Amino acid sequence: MAASAVAQAPALTPATARALGPAAPSGVYYEIFVRSFYDTNGDGIGDLDGVTKKLPYLESLGVSGIWLIPIFPSPSYHGYDITHYRAINPQYGTMADFERLVKAAHADGMKVILDMVINHTSNENPWFLASRDPHSAYRDWYYWASPDTRLDAKSSMGGKVWHKSGRQHYMGIFSRDMPDLNYHTPALRREMISIGQYWLKRGVNGYRLDAAKYLLDKFWNQRHSMRAIDADVAWWKQYRDGLDKVDPQTYLVGEVWDSHYRHMAPFVGPLNAVFDFPMAKRLVASAETGHDDGIGRALVHMQRIYRSATGHYVMDAPLLSNFDQQRVMTDLHGNLDKMKVAAAMLLTLPGNPYVYYGEEIGMRGTKPDPLDREPMRWNISPTAPGETTWETPPAWLHEDVSVQAEQNDPHSLLNRYRELIHWRMHIAPLRDGVAGVYATGNPALVAWRLTDRAGSVLVAHNLSGQTQRLTLHSVGGLQYQTLLRTTRTWTALDGDVLSLPAYGSAVLEGSTTATQTNSRRTP
Known part of the structure; x- marks a missing residue:
């Protein structure tokens, strides 16, 4: 490799500085399961004060921004079956604790979005308990079977639809503990908009919308029905209009599970974004196999589909995994190098990437x-103050990973994430x-x-365990021959040949005139 063109990752030279603007928000959101995050009162359960205490770490x-998995009262550990939408789970703290967290996060320049679960409630929710009476005002807030209902129907996810309650049957496509709400009912729609407005007035910046494509898409034969999709989207437009009356900058990101962007695209009209599950699958597969699974083509295809649907650029919401999925480090069989390149791919994608706590x-x-959703590991000792203990992971999941162990190691995964986000x-x-x-x-x-508007960059990643060389070529009159950032010291640019070390990543600036970056070789 030519000594005249080796760039060290932290180095900035006059040649590269012109492309690097002043610091701006990274756009990265961090997903937090409060129960597992940090415990300030010693009961083994994470709490809102624990999130506030760890804001300096997140900064x-x-x-x-941070996304809080449901923080409302619920009979379950996970909180996705809500009993009261205008209160705080007492295990997590009080409304005053929540307002203090929001104020502190905003002071640190971080947005706060809540997980809003409005496809269903808990079967212990007072609305549902009242709806069991056929004469109740809440009867039509849920789906109750009629005499001619097919009780053996299959849900759009392949499971059971109807569940027995005495002599009656109600709909619950996720679980019998989670009865589905009926969005054909105007009073329910008004109430859900009111709840969204309630939390905006308490300072939240938006919502992650659980099960966003299932509100009116319930049955197996509706899985890819554009009529069902259009009905869901019409509701989300109504919801958006209601929230905009309180805050026109409300950020909405939807959980829309699908493998085709054309089925996801209608939702990015009323919503700001939907989670990019198809891209997540490609990123993890590429890192695991060491072969590109068509990431660049899929990225371009996604942006074109979304622009065609909305008429404007759409900020994507890429991720590697979340609370519903096996953690990505498990998918990668504990391989740290592959995990680092997976993180590098995620964090060099445009939009608002999401990082699952502990990832x-x-x-x-x-x-x-x-x-x-196991306890976050802050300390080398799992019994240190602040560690949550509500869930004891099996012995085979105890790993030598923690913030304490990685904090001061320049080669740690934690510091790679910091580097990439910055x-x-x-x-x-x-x-x-x-x-x-x-x-x-x-x-x-x-x-x-x-x-x-700031310019053009080329992002390149080596998915393999050997040095790979890329002969750079111009595109649209732009040449990419100025290294801006690299993750590996021995990354080299010799003329138009980029040498990327094993599992290395680089960002190069595009210009109409090639300008090479010269820096001293450092082993």
Whole structure:
């Protein structure tokens, strides 16, 4: 490798500085299961004060927003069956604790979004208990079977639809403990909009919308029905209009499970974004196999589909995994190098990437669900003050990973996440760039272009355990021959040949005149 063109990751030279703007919010959101995060009162359960206490950690990581998994009263550990939408789960604290958290997060420049579960409630919710009476005003807030209802119907997810309550049957496509709400009922719609407005007035910045595509899409034969999708989208437009009356900047991101962007695209009209589950699958598969699974092409395709549906650029919501999925470090069989390149791909995608708590230190987890949502590891000792103990993971899940162990290790996964998130603060196209394909001719290399008003960059990742070389070519008159950032010291640029070390990543600036970055080789 030519000594004249080796760039060290932290180095900034006059040649690169012009492309690096002043620090801006990274756009990265951090998903928090409060129960598992940090315990301030010693009861073994995480609490809202624990999140407030750890805001400096999140600020150092570089995130610009947090998503709180449901914090409302609920009979379950996970909180996705809500009994009261205008209160705080007493295990997590009080309304005063919540308002203090929001105020502190905003002071640190972080937004707060809540998980809003409005497809269903708990079967202990007072609305549902009242609805069991056929004469109740709440009767039509839920679906109750009539004499001619097919009780053996299959849900859009393949499970059971109807559940018995005495001599009656009610709909619950996720669980008998979670009866579905009936959005054909105007009074219910008004109440859900009112609840959304209630929390906005208490300072939240938006919502993650649980099961966003199932509100009116209930049955197996409706899975890909555009009529059902249109009905869901019409409700979300009504919801958006209601929230905008309180805060026109409300951020809405929807959980829309689908493998095709064309089925997801209608939702990005009323919503700001939907989680990019198809991309997550490609990212993890590419990192695991060491071969590009068409990431660049899929990125361009997604942006085109969404622009066609909305008429404007849409900020994507990419991720690697979340609370419903096996943790990505488990998918990658504990391979730290592959985890680092998976993180690098995620955090060089445009939009608002989501990081699941503990992902940044390499926590593992698999089904059943509680083991995907296990206690955050802050300290080397799992019994140190602040560690949550509500769930004791099995012995095989005890791992030598923690914030304490990784904090001061420059080669740790934690510090790789910090590095990558901070890249986004200074390189604007990484946050909101329009994607373009960049052919590498090598399945072990994946690359894509990102262009916005600030300029154009090329992102390249080596998915393999060997050094790979990429002969750079111009696209649309732009040449990418100035290194801005690299994750590996021995990344080299010799003329138009980029050498990427094993599992290395690089960002290069595009210009009409090639300008090489010269820096001293450092082993």
